[in-house]
Amino acid sequence: MASNKPAPGSLKLSPILDLNEASVLHGKLMSMRGSDVVIDASDVERAGVQCAQVLVAAARAWAADGKSFLVESASDAFDKTARLIGIDAKQLVAKEI
């Protein structure tokens, strides 16, 4: 069935991932459940912990769904914030099983 492997959805993260963005991001991700997704983090200038929480939870959810979840072309700020708060790149990725 074609629906077995739909085209990966993509989501571009906002430049500012702060407290307000966390709910927005959560809502967007919730609506993309069930299909592979690629997160574009290239524009991120500032990332907050709460958005990171949403992303980690999403990666787990996608893993549980057996779908792929990828963070691509992370900006320097995104990358460094993730390492600063001790989030491993692996935690932001769900591989297709």
Next chain:
Amino acid sequence: MDMNEIKEIFFQECEEQLAELESGLLKLNDGDRDPETVNAVFRAVHSIKGGAGAFGLDDLVSFAHVFETTLDCVRSNRLEPTPDVLKVMLKSADVLADLVTASRDGGSVDAARSRGLVKELEALANGELPAPSVHTEAAAAKPAEAAPQPTDESGFQPIPFSFDGFDEEDEVTLEGSAYEIVFKPRRELYSKGNEAALLLRDLSRLGEMSIHCDTDALPALDQMDPEEAYFAWKISLKTTRGEEDIRTVFEFAEWDCDLEVKLAEPARPDEEQPMVPVPFDLSILDETPTSEEESEEPSASGIVAATLAAAETATNVTRLASVAARVAERQEASAAAAAPAIAAQNTAAASSAGQTIRVDLDRVDRLINLVGELVINQAMLSQSVIENDATGTSSINMGLEELQQLTREIQDSVMAIRAQPVKPVFQRMSRIVREVADMVGKSIRLVTEGENTEVDKTVIDKLAEPLTHMIRNAVDHGIETPEKREAAGKSPEGTIKLTAKHRSGRILIELQDDGAGINRERVRQKAIDNDLIAADANLTDDEIDNLIFMPGFSTADKISDISGRGVGMDVVKRSIQALGGRISISSRPGHGSTFTMSLPLTLAVLDGMVVTVAGQTLVVPLTAIVETLQPEASAIHSFGANHRLISIRNSFCPLVDVGRILNFRAIQANPVEGVALLVESEGGGQRALMVDAIQGQRQVVIKSLEANYTHVPGIAAATILGDGRVALILDVDAVVAASRGQALKPELALKPEMPLAAAG
């Protein structure tokens, strides 16, 4: 809300925090070892520091910081709050108050004094006790086992945690040490605009940091609340800085997270959780690509957070109950460190809504004024209805009675808004006692009682000055030097007792010292020398004591050196009288003196007796009247040329014609045709005031005569009666004093400010 308003709120909060700080320290001084008291003290200083940091008040911040560091030692049981330690702390609280005032109003503080205290505080924080004690020796000899010993009669035992940890920390800080930090933010941290990532960034700048993020608490995506705080961190940090610097990073967030900072144990065999080293160059994460050395620099959100924090603490402290509940709840979580416990209290109190509002005093005053008008208006309405309705049974009449009750209730409630406890004034006095006692080298304890007695705010505001004066006098002249006290068989430490209580619709404030009392011989001699009394005047002990309130004594500096009082007591008396109050003194040689002030609870209304004197309507304050009587001719006795006495139950009492004293009439009225009001003056002596007739008794709204016209001797204020006429309120003490002046020295007024007496 602009910055100035926020700043103004900050200063208001500061005042509350300072009061909290002082009362906490005094409690500790009295042997209170409740951790909550210590916490309250710590919080107060911390909040002031936080707010001051947000407003860039550097002097305040740096002093508060040192103070806080020392308090933290007390909080974590590294420093025992001995009386010596608390003495330094109380002085520091005074300096902190000065710094706050200086920050608000401009001006400067005694820099040398604050520097000296900073040194003392730092010494305390470093474990140097101000006086040699068991602990320093024990700690020096065997730091690891500083055995707890009861240090005073209270039997308090210090917890044997402190010294080794402390020493160790001091040593290793120099060569750089590894800290283990557990940081768990709460939801509030984010909702107040703080960002854990930024805190971690600042933390990473302190040294070499490895981090482990604990994501276990993170629920599934569809169950999570995006604004909740799930992540927690375990951080190991190698730094040359001290624990204090680490905590500074979390300064504005401390109460919104669980934070544990401790030295890493040297050998940790089973490090199960992988620690990720943190990239060192994080400049890209800076919001503003400017200098990065100022990690403490408050951001806009920092200011808000700090202000919020300050506001919370202020509302907090009163609600210990909810705090206690929350603490109990948390006990199982083994709150080992003090910081989380404080954080818990803060959130607990923050969650309960504010129970007070701040209202501009002008608004309250306007309301009170309007209610006063309402009362007068209601009285006028009643009167005109009564005049037109002889039977008094019409429905209008009944309705009016209800209206009267209602207005009275409204008035009482409005008055209650202005009622404030005298506590702040009393607390200020303890500082004065400390400072003056220090200055004159005496050891004096101030005991206060009835601090929660409430009285009108105007009264409180105006009470501070005379009370300060009297306290100074008591410390300077009332209490003897320690040597003299010991020679007299008294404890070298003097005691001053300040009491407030309600008594029959007035507030009674007593200031009692256990000093030497008044040297009556000297006072009398001085009064004679200064032409205040005739050389042959025959005065009772009470009357001699009361001579110190006379103007003319204020310049007498010699007497204050020898026996006691007399410095500006006339000023004190005038201030008290201006408040509608009375002051009296009683003294027992060798045992001390007691000043008693009786003040009205409010300056807005008064229960009075409406009387007629020479065709004028006067109001006599009901509190002054002991009894009223109809004199009989047989009871009246002439005494001298123009004095008369009335015999009441076998004792003689001077008869004073009010109409004559106030110059309403030229010759004395016939006592038998009038009514005598027996009044008690502040000196304790009784006088019978002659008036022509009593009209009735009612509550009147006081209208200041000074504000609307000018001061009239013998008259305290004015009021508007139900029929719209203005009636004068009699100043009973002034009238009595005037009559006494005649008795003492007929040709010279006793009180220069009473020209009426001279005319008599």
